[in-house]
Amino acid sequence: MEGNFQISKTTNLLRRIKDFTRSILEDLAEGRSPIISINRFRNYCMNPEADCFCSSVEPKGQEILTLKKESQTYRIDMLLRVLLIVQQLVQENRHASKRDIYYMHPSAFKAQSVVDRAIGDICILFQCSRYNLNVVSVGNGLVMGWLKFRESGRKFDCLNSLNTAFPVPVLVEEVEDVVSLAEYILVVEKETVFQRLANDMFCKMNRCIVITGRGYPDVSTRRFLRLLMEKLQLPVHCLVDCDPYGFEILATYRFGSMQMAYDIESLRAPDMKWLGAFPSDSEIYSVPQQCLLPLTEEDKKRTEAMLLRCYLKREMPQWRLELETMLKRGVKFEIEALSVQSLSFLSEVYIPSKIRSEAISP
Amino acid sequence: MLRFSSFFYKCRLSEDLCRLSILLDQSTDRNPPITSILIADTGIGCNLEEFQDLRCPREFSGAKIWDGLLSVKTTCITEDEVYYFHVNLDENISNKRLKRQPSQAKNGAKFSGTEVSLSVFGSTDVLMAPIIGFFQKMLVLQIPNVTMDLMVNQGASPATQTQYVFVVNSDKTSCFTASNLERLKSGLEDYVLRHENCLDMMCEHCFSDREHLKVGSGTACTEENRKRTGGKMEVVIVISDLLETTRQCSRSCDGKTEVLYFENFSPSPIPLVALIALKKIDWKSYGLILASVNDQDGHVFLEWENFPSHVQIQIALHWYHNQYPTRQKTQLGINLVKKGIKNALDDLKAKHEGFLLSSHARKICSYVPDLARSIAGLIFSSTDIDFQGDCLSVLGFQPQEVERDAVEDYIQRKIVTVIGMNERKPQKDQEAAPFLFFEGESKTSYFEDEEIDGEYFSTSLE
Incomplete structure (x- = not known):
C-alpha cells in the first residue's frame, strides 16, 4: 500500500536527511540563519463558505521555523533530536514506538505531544509517512473473522478460529498474503461490543471481518483497515455509540484526524458507512428512558463544533442531519443500551437488519 | 579663555609637538593660603582681541582669584616679540580691562605660545584635583602632539616639589596616523586599564591584558542640511571582565558605568540631550537593565540592575559640533547620541558572538x-x-x-x-509572520488534535 508521501526506499529518506543536515550546515557556515519550512495540512475547516479546498491533499499553508523565536527554536531543537533518533533507526533497520522515543529524553521532551509534533514535522518535511521513519505504535486494535494474512512472515489465521480476537498487526506495511472470504468489514467502536459479538459467534453466522480500535483508533488500526479495504474491496460499516465521542471516532475512521492530515490518504476509510447507532434508533428499538442520558453542556459544544466541519456539509449531509437530531433531542446512549431486551440483540437483530438495509439502499 | 581646554586647543591647532604646563606655587606665609598659578603652552598663541572681550568670573577652577588680575604673555610663530599685558577682571569697560605692558623681543627666535599667571585663594591640594582630573580625561583623546605636566610647589624646599607628567601612550596606536575614533578607542582602553589613568601601568589586580577588553565603537552624523544643530557623535564602549583579584584593588569599580563626555576635543559636563538619550536607549535589547542615571555635577554614572559585579562598562562620547555646542533639548541631539551609542553596542555584539544579547x-x-x-x-x-x-x-x-x-x-x-x-x-x-498563506491557529473543535496512538492519548499540538 502506498501512502500519500510514501518513500519506496529507506535510502531515499536517509538521503533527504543528509541533504537537510547539509543545508543547515551550509547556512551556519555562511552565517545565515537556518530556515525550516513545514507545510501545514488540514482535512477540514469550519468555514461556512462552501468553497474551501480542504478535500484536496495539497498543503494549506506553510510554517516557517527560524531561530528568532524561542518557541520555534524549541521546536527545531526537538525536531533535530527526534530526527537523530530516526536516522539511527532507519540506518539500523530497527523500529521504535513514539513512547520509546519519548523515554530516550523525557526531561527534554517534557511531554509525549512534543515527540508527536516532532514526528509529524519530520514526516511533512521529508514527505513521508510515519512508518517510513520506523516509528511504530504498539497496536491497540483487535480483529476477527474471515481473514488470514502474514506480517513479517508471522501467520495470522483468523479463519481457523473465527470468533477469536487477534491483535491488529503493528508493521502494517509488511502485511502480505491477505486472504478473505468475508462479504463486509464491520468496525466497532468499543471492545465490549467486539467481545459481545465474539461471544455470540457473530462471525460464524456472518461472513465478515470485525475490527475495533478499542476507542479512538490508533494509526495501526486505521492503516490496517485501509489496507483491507484496498486489498479486498469490501464494504465497510461502522458501529459507534450515539454520542459526540462515538461520532468523532466515526469521523476519524472516515475522514482522518487533523493531527495527521498530512498523511490522510493512507489513513482514512473513504467509503465507510455509518451503521448506527442513530438518534432515531432509540425510538425504533425502544431504548428505555433510563438508558437515554442528557447531553452535557460539553457534549453540546462538541456537537455544535462538529456540525461546522466542512467535510460533513460537503460529503455527508445525512450524517450531519443525524448529528443535528441528536442535538435537538438532547440525549445520547451507548450501543449496549440496544441490548436491554436481549443480550444477543446486536448480533442477531440489529446489525444484520442494518446491514441488509444498507445493502438494499441505493 | 581660562578653561584648561582653551590652552589645549591652542596646542592641538599647532602641528608641532607642544607642551602644556601648569605650575602651582603656594605661599607658605599666608592664611588663608594663596597659590599662584602659571599656565603655559607652546601652542599657536593668542589674539589680543580675545582678552579684550574676555568675560570671565573672578574665579579659577572653583578658587577665587585674589587680586582680579591676570598676567598674560603670548606670541605667534610669525611675530617678532612676545606681547605682555595685564587683564583686570574687575574692570567692566572693555577697553580699560586690558593694560598693555612692555613687549619682549624674540631676537629672531621662532616660537609661539601663551603664558597666563594669576593668584587665587586656596591651597594647592584643592587646586590639584580638578587639574589632574582634566589631564587624565584629556589623555583619553590621545592627542598625539601635546604633552601635559603639572608642577606643584608647596614650599621653598625642593622636597616639597611634585611633578606630574601626562603623556599619551603610543604603544598600541600610532597616534599621529590614527583617526580620532581609533585614538578614542585606544585612549579609553588605557583609561580603563589604568583606573581612570590614575596609574602609570595597567592594574594587574583587575585586568589580565588589553586583549581581553571588549571594545565597540560607533559613529553618528546628522544630515548635511542640519549641520548647524547637530554635528558628529563618536562613541566608544569598553567592557572588561575583571579578574578575581579585583577584590584586592582599592580602585576597583563598584559596578557603575562612568560616561565620559567630550565636546570638540575637551572634557565637558554632559549636556541634557545626552542625558535624555542615555535614559531612552533600549538597553534591554542588549541584555542590560538600567537602574538609574546619576548626574553629579556633569559627571554621569549609570547603574545597572542586572550586571555581574565582575564586569565593568565604560562609555566615552565625543560630540563634534560644527558651531557652538548645542545644549538644547532637541530630538535631533537625542537621536544623534542614541544612534552613536546604539552603533557602538551593535559593534560590540558583532565582534563578540553571544555578547550583549537581549x-x-x-x-x-x-x-x-x-x-x-x-x-x-x-x-x-x-x-x-x-x-x-x-x-x-x-x-x-x-x-x-x-x-x-x-x-x-x-x-x-x-x-x-x-x-x-x-x-x-x-x-x-x-516580526515577520511565521505563517504564510494561512492563519496561525485553525479554529477547530476540541477533538481535532487528539490522537490515541497505541498506548496513550496524545495531548493537543500547538
Missing part, C-alpha cells in the same frame, strides 16, 4: 548546546563516510583530524552568531 536571545541561546549536539549527531551517526567528510569540509574541518567535540563547539559558536545576527536585523524583519 534576554530573549539569551533564552534562545539556551537551546544552542542541544541543537549543536543533534546536528553533530546527524553528521557523526551517519554511516555514510562521504557525507561526513562533506559536512566537515563545509564547516572548514579536515576530516582526518577532527573530533566531535570540536565540531560541536564550532556549530555552537555559529548558531550563537546567527542568533546575535538575527537580533541586529531590523525589528520589522523579526
Whole structure:
C-alpha cells in the first residue's frame, strides 16, 4: 500500500536527511540563519463558505521555523533530536514506538505531544509517512473473522478460529498474503461490543471481518483497515455509540484526524458507512428512558463544533442531519443500551437488519 | 579663555609637538593660603582681541582669584616679540580691562605660545584635583602632539616639589596616523586599564591584558542640511571582565558605568540631550537593565540592575559640533547620541558572538548546546563516510583530524552568531509572520488534535 508521501526506499529518506543536515550546515557556515519550512495540512475547516479546498491533499499553508523565536527554536531543537533518533533507526533497520522515543529524553521532551509534533514535522518535511521513519505504535486494535494474512512472515489465521480476537498487526506495511472470504468489514467502536459479538459467534453466522480500535483508533488500526479495504474491496460499516465521542471516532475512521492530515490518504476509510447507532434508533428499538442520558453542556459544544466541519456539509449531509437530531433531542446512549431486551440483540437483530438495509439502499 | 581646554586647543591647532604646563606655587606665609598659578603652552598663541572681550568670573577652577588680575604673555610663530599685558577682571569697560605692558623681543627666535599667571585663594591640594582630573580625561583623546605636566610647589624646599607628567601612550596606536575614533578607542582602553589613568601601568589586580577588553565603537552624523544643530557623535564602549583579584584593588569599580563626555576635543559636563538619550536607549535589547542615571555635577554614572559585579562598562562620547555646542533639548541631539551609542553596542555584539544579547536571545541561546549536539549527531551517526567528510569540509574541518567535540563547539559558536545576527536585523524583519498563506491557529473543535496512538492519548499540538 502506498501512502500519500510514501518513500519506496529507506535510502531515499536517509538521503533527504543528509541533504537537510547539509543545508543547515551550509547556512551556519555562511552565517545565515537556518530556515525550516513545514507545510501545514488540514482535512477540514469550519468555514461556512462552501468553497474551501480542504478535500484536496495539497498543503494549506506553510510554517516557517527560524531561530528568532524561542518557541520555534524549541521546536527545531526537538525536531533535530527526534530526527537523530530516526536516522539511527532507519540506518539500523530497527523500529521504535513514539513512547520509546519519548523515554530516550523525557526531561527534554517534557511531554509525549512534543515527540508527536516532532514526528509529524519530520514526516511533512521529508514527505513521508510515519512508518517510513520506523516509528511504530504498539497496536491497540483487535480483529476477527474471515481473514488470514502474514506480517513479517508471522501467520495470522483468523479463519481457523473465527470468533477469536487477534491483535491488529503493528508493521502494517509488511502485511502480505491477505486472504478473505468475508462479504463486509464491520468496525466497532468499543471492545465490549467486539467481545459481545465474539461471544455470540457473530462471525460464524456472518461472513465478515470485525475490527475495533478499542476507542479512538490508533494509526495501526486505521492503516490496517485501509489496507483491507484496498486489498479486498469490501464494504465497510461502522458501529459507534450515539454520542459526540462515538461520532468523532466515526469521523476519524472516515475522514482522518487533523493531527495527521498530512498523511490522510493512507489513513482514512473513504467509503465507510455509518451503521448506527442513530438518534432515531432509540425510538425504533425502544431504548428505555433510563438508558437515554442528557447531553452535557460539553457534549453540546462538541456537537455544535462538529456540525461546522466542512467535510460533513460537503460529503455527508445525512450524517450531519443525524448529528443535528441528536442535538435537538438532547440525549445520547451507548450501543449496549440496544441490548436491554436481549443480550444477543446486536448480533442477531440489529446489525444484520442494518446491514441488509444498507445493502438494499441505493 | 581660562578653561584648561582653551590652552589645549591652542596646542592641538599647532602641528608641532607642544607642551602644556601648569605650575602651582603656594605661599607658605599666608592664611588663608594663596597659590599662584602659571599656565603655559607652546601652542599657536593668542589674539589680543580675545582678552579684550574676555568675560570671565573672578574665579579659577572653583578658587577665587585674589587680586582680579591676570598676567598674560603670548606670541605667534610669525611675530617678532612676545606681547605682555595685564587683564583686570574687575574692570567692566572693555577697553580699560586690558593694560598693555612692555613687549619682549624674540631676537629672531621662532616660537609661539601663551603664558597666563594669576593668584587665587586656596591651597594647592584643592587646586590639584580638578587639574589632574582634566589631564587624565584629556589623555583619553590621545592627542598625539601635546604633552601635559603639572608642577606643584608647596614650599621653598625642593622636597616639597611634585611633578606630574601626562603623556599619551603610543604603544598600541600610532597616534599621529590614527583617526580620532581609533585614538578614542585606544585612549579609553588605557583609561580603563589604568583606573581612570590614575596609574602609570595597567592594574594587574583587575585586568589580565588589553586583549581581553571588549571594545565597540560607533559613529553618528546628522544630515548635511542640519549641520548647524547637530554635528558628529563618536562613541566608544569598553567592557572588561575583571579578574578575581579585583577584590584586592582599592580602585576597583563598584559596578557603575562612568560616561565620559567630550565636546570638540575637551572634557565637558554632559549636556541634557545626552542625558535624555542615555535614559531612552533600549538597553534591554542588549541584555542590560538600567537602574538609574546619576548626574553629579556633569559627571554621569549609570547603574545597572542586572550586571555581574565582575564586569565593568565604560562609555566615552565625543560630540563634534560644527558651531557652538548645542545644549538644547532637541530630538535631533537625542537621536544623534542614541544612534552613536546604539552603533557602538551593535559593534560590540558583532565582534563578540553571544555578547550583549537581549534576554530573549539569551533564552534562545539556551537551546544552542542541544541543537549543536543533534546536528553533530546527524553528521557523526551517519554511516555514510562521504557525507561526513562533506559536512566537515563545509564547516572548514579536515576530516582526518577532527573530533566531535570540536565540531560541536564550532556549530555552537555559529548558531550563537546567527542568533546575535538575527537580533541586529531590523525589528520589522523579526516580526515577520511565521505563517504564510494561512492563519496561525485553525479554529477547530476540541477533538481535532487528539490522537490515541497505541498506548496513550496524545495531548493537543500547538
